[in-house]
Amino acid sequence: MAGLELLSDQGYRLDGRKPTELRKVRARMGVFGQADGSAYIEQGNTKALAVVYGPHEVRGSRVRALHDRAVINCQYSMATFSTAERKRRPHGDRRASEVSLQLQQTFEAAVLTSLYPRSQIDIYVKVLQSDGGNYSACVNAATLAVVDAGIPLRDYVCSCSAGMVDEQPLADLCHAEEAGGGTALSLALLPRGGQLALLQMDARLHQDHLEPLLDAAMTGCRGLSTVLDTVVREHLQEVSTLTAQ
Template structure:
């Protein structure tokens, strides 16, 4: 990343955060009664909605159903009003296809698919407002939706981005920081196990800096784990209170 205006001499970013500080996170589970699981999440000004259906019988040809595990189907899209640019094809563009594939790879590594042979799990994520970290917000929202659906995971899947400005790694990038260019990393982590579900670099980065930027993203993912766990526990307490009435 470049541009001294993104980080003040006192170590503050444009939105007032320190280098390793997360954007504010808000989330709700069970926002759609019609779905098996759903969640709405705000990570800074990036807003994501995730809906999960399944496990259910494989749609279409049964020949594509894995004999020993569930088929994970992911679809990512951006609302036409999610950015300042009006998109003509919010669902079928190449970027959305790549993001759908990344989500599929991420959750195939986390969902206990062997418990549901010859079945299908559908994960739909839509970005309602984009301000950086779209993939990460999608993963975090989908994790909550999967938990809401009662589908077992190996661990929470927590995702966060990180960049490098001058000699300082920055965690949880917003749109202005992403637009500045430079090497950026997106990490999806199973924090308790310490396993990486997905790791993507947007540009070349000197090997000497890789450990620092990866450490910044890992620490941010572990901080997100605590926040997502609070959301889940709050949701469960709310459901328990309703059942007690």
């Protein structure tokens, strides 16, 4: 990642954040009554929606059913109005398939699938507005939706991106920082045990930069874990209040 314009002489980023500062996060759970679980999240100007169905019987061929655990099915898509580009975005494009697989691998590491043998859990995520960190926003939204569905997790699975500008690691990249030309790293973490659910880079990275980038992303994940925990607790409080009325 290059370009002095991404980082001021005072060490501030384009949106005024410090290098390791997260974008402002807003989130809600239970936004769809018809689904088993749902959540909406805003990370800066990136907005994502997640919906969960299941556990339920495996759909389609029964050959897909696993006798010892649940099948995790993830589908990622972007709304046609999510970016300034108005090009057609087919539902099954290559990028969507890649992110869908990344999400599946992430939640296979986090969900206690062994509790639901011969069943299926569907996780659908859609980016409504894109401004960097799409995968991370989808993971964080999906985590809240899975919790809303009452499906046990080993831990919150939280995701944050990171990149390097002028030897300075930046956490939670916006679109301009992702498009700056260097390596962007995406990390999904189970914070309590420090288990990596997924680590993905889109370009080569000098080994000297890997550790500071990982540290920035992991610190971001832990900060997001605190935010998600607050959202879950506030939602439970609302549900308890409504139930008591």
